Structure formats: C-alpha cells, structure tokens
Amino acid sequence: MLEDERRRDAIRAAKLYYLDDHNQSWIAGELGVSRATVSRLLQYAREQGLVEIHIKDPLKDEVTLAEKLRDRYHLAAVKIVATGQATGEEKGALVGQAAAS
Missing domain, CATH: 1.10.10 (Arc Repressor Mutant, subunit A)
Structure with missing residues (x-):
C-alpha cells in the first residue's frame, strides 16, 4: 500500500x-x-519508467548526414549548413559563407 x-x-x-x-x-x-x-x-x-525523457538533437542528425555523404562520395570533408526558416536568397548566402570559410 x-x-x-x-x-x-x-x-x-x-x-x-x-x-x-x-x-x-x-x-x-x-x-x-x-x-x-x-x-x-x-x-x-x-x-520506475513512469517518466521517459527524450532529447532530439538536430546536430546528431547533421553529423550522421555528413558522415554518410563523406563515405558515399569519398569526400575529404563535408560541411552541413543549417538554413532553418531562411528564404531562398538567405539560404544561398548561408551556403556561400560556409563555402568561403
């Protein structure tokens, strides 16, 4: 009881x-x-398993994607650019900045 x-x-x-x-x-x-x-x-x-806590880590998905791309296409390096809610032009600028670095 x-x-x-x-x-x-x-x-x-x-x-x-x-x-x-x-x-x-x-x-x-x-x-x-x-x-x-x-x-x-x-x-x-x-x-007791009455509560379960799950953490959604978007960075983990990016790392996994980068590893898959690198392995699949035999690349030396892969950089994933998070664009979120960016517009088309903003996405292009973000990708351009990442490529320049």
Whole structure:
C-alpha cells in the first residue's frame, strides 16, 4: 500500500513538473511535502519508467548526414549548413559563407 502511494505521488509530481511546468518548490507546497521529497519523487518516477525523457538533437542528425555523404562520395570533408526558416536568397548566402570559410 505504501508503494502504491509513492507511485501515485510520483506520477502526480511528474505531471505537475513535466506537463504543467511548475517548479519543485510549487509542487512541494501543492503536495504538502518538502522540495527534497519532490526531487526524490521525480527521480523515482524516472527510475520506475513512469517518466521517459527524450532529447532530439538536430546536430546528431547533421553529423550522421555528413558522415554518410563523406563515405558515399569519398569526400575529404563535408560541411552541413543549417538554413532553418531562411528564404531562398538567405539560404544561398548561408551556403556561400560556409563555402568561403
């Protein structure tokens, strides 16, 4: 029964922290526990697989793409230029600057 309560509190703390974006001090007041307890509940939630954190690293994709291009075309070096929301002219300027460097 005690484990069920801990699990329930961990889920509630995780929802307040990760979904509702409240800080640990606020959650502590809401749950009537210390901030340290909230920290332990969040750690417990991660350890029990109740919370999974995924990081999307766009730089990793660029490195992978550069490696694939280098290997496929036997290139000495590859430079990936991030153009994001740039317009056509801006993209050309960014690529030109990268090529010049």
